[in-house]
Amino acid sequence: MIYTDQIGREIEILDTPKRIISLVPSQTELLVDLGLEDSIVGVTKFCIHPKSLKEKTAIVGGTKKVKYEKIRTLNPDIILCNKEENTKEIVENLEKEYKVHVTDISILKDALEMISQYGNIFNVEKTATDLVNTIISQKEGFDNFIKDIPKKRVAYFIWRDPWMVTGSGTFIDHMLSVNGFDNAFGNKERYPEIPIDGLKSFKNIDLILLSSEPYPFAEKHVEEIKHMIPNIPVILVDGEYFSWYGSRLVNAFSYFKTLQLSIT
Incomplete structure (x- = not known):
């Protein structure tokens, strides 16, 4: 075939x-x-x-x-x-x-197509279909949960020294939008480098997200950024739920709900 x-x-x-x-x-x-x-x-x-x-x-x-x-x-x-x-x-x-x-993979639809095609290629169609249906159901439930939550403008950091954020055209950017977040760097492509001091000039950033991967951001980095930019809240997030586009998506929306409740 x-x-x-x-x-x-x-x-x-x-x-x-x-x-x-x-x-x-x-x-x-x-x-x-x-x-x-x-x-x-x-x-x-x-x-x-x-x-x-x-x-x-x-x-x-x-x-x-x-x-x-x-x-x-x-x-x-x-x-x-x-x-x-x-x-x-x-x-x-x-x-x-x-x-x-x-x-x-740029959007959730691409990920679901991949899972379905793997089902066909490897002769595990039923397992793949069940997985796709579960992800769709979880996503629909999350959409209903988040529909009345006000949007937040966020900066999502993936690297340190040089400081890099997520821009447009990425799966992470798509998952930010799924969460109702407005990507402050959505006007830039892929993973732009930015001077950390440049964030001080952004008056409308509500939240800074530090991803657990690919750079292993930790609490010490939260404090580092808070010291440099004290006026913007900073939190750690599990990067696998924002960037892994396979079966990790089954539990992603439960994680996102917990995340939203913690910052609302």
Whole structure:
């Protein structure tokens, strides 16, 4: 069967892949929740969920740099990549030897399409459909909860030194909008660097969010920013619920509800 991945590449898959390498942490977690853990032969060092997976599965590098010789020894039937997480060079090198599927996730609809297509590719359609339906139901419940909550204008930090925030065209930006947040840097693309002092000139920021990933912001960083910008509240948020677009979404809306209640 011919599948078209999310960047428009056609992939012919004749038999259900039995040896899978995933180069995307959130997609690795999704595979496990689809019941495919025993088929995963390789992951990245950043594939941290479930914790037990790395103890029995080969590590083939990171998301930006992979060990090609290690991948060859694993003889995968398919390699799963993502447009943002992995480089174009990695995809081009791997597709010379293997079936490579690339996702491109900017909004929730993209994530649900990915889950459904994985269901078809790996012959777990019912599990994938149930997962999609659960996420949709959770999202609908959250939409009803949040509809009367006033919007807050936020800055969502993903990195320190240099200080970087989330801009437009990202899954995080989409999830901020799902939460009813107005992204203060939505007029900039992707992940712009900003001078931390520049925040002082923004008069209408209601809240600063420090993500737990990719930079591991902690309480000491909350105090650091509060010292520099004392007039804007600062809180830590679980970045996996804002940026992981696989089965992590099942629990995301419960987390968002708790978050909203804590800041309302």
